[in-house]
Amino acid sequence: MGWLAGPRARARGGVGSPRRAVGEEPDYRFSLANERTFLAWIRTALALLAGGIAVVQFVPSFGIGWARHLLGISLVAVATMISATSYSRWQRRERAIRLGAPLPASLFPRLLTVGIAVIMVFALAFILIDVATGRA
Amino acid sequence: MTDDRRARAPEPCADAVDPGLQSERTYLSWQRTxxxxxxxxxxxxxxxxxxxxxLLAGGLLTALAGLLLTARAQRRYRATVAAVRAGRSPTDQRAVAVTAALTTVLCLVGLAAILFS
Incomplete structure (x- = not known):
């Protein structure tokens, strides 16, 4: 639980300094912006996770029996992808900031947008099928 | 907390060293998370x-971790302000790593909960 240690410990041993420090000490505003971006990704993952659990737990069953599970599993799978890659994304950007290099380009936001759009299209289709067959 | 901080740092334009209120925004971001x-x-x-x-134990543990993280956000805020004032980098690699790991484990637990329901 060392990460719970207060500012005093950090001032003493520099707990917070990156282990593989490269380049120069960057403008702290860039580091904090990077950290907030990381946290925004984490919250995105948590929101998708909550949505995935909620769609299985609270949404009434669709006409197609496996529909809720398909939606829930894909949402949580996307959340897992985001959170599993979030640390390396943060670290790559931190390195780039320290080296004064351009931020690494990433296909990830585009993939994520397409993935969520596909899941939403499936959700819409399930609802429309229920409406068309008079279930809803 | 604000009063506490003011007591230690009495200079009136202390916030001028933090344009854009970066530390506050980061603090609120940790709190939201x-x-x-x-x-x-x-x-x-x-x-x-x-x-x-x-899952009950997992759920309660997660709730506890969330509350710990929320409480820790304040300490982190003070550490950030201190680091900025001292000209050190406010980066906290360990907190980022722990948060990422916690979220990943949680996602896998959620996946298992759906698969075995």
């Missing part, structure tokens, strides 16, 4: 009460 985590914990615990008994 902690509260989201606590919310997910509550959701998991609720799910556990209905169907998956074993």
């Amino acid at each position: 902690g509260l989201s985590l606590a919310g997910i914990g509550a959701l998991l615990a609720h799910d556990a009460l209905g169907r998956h008994r074993p």
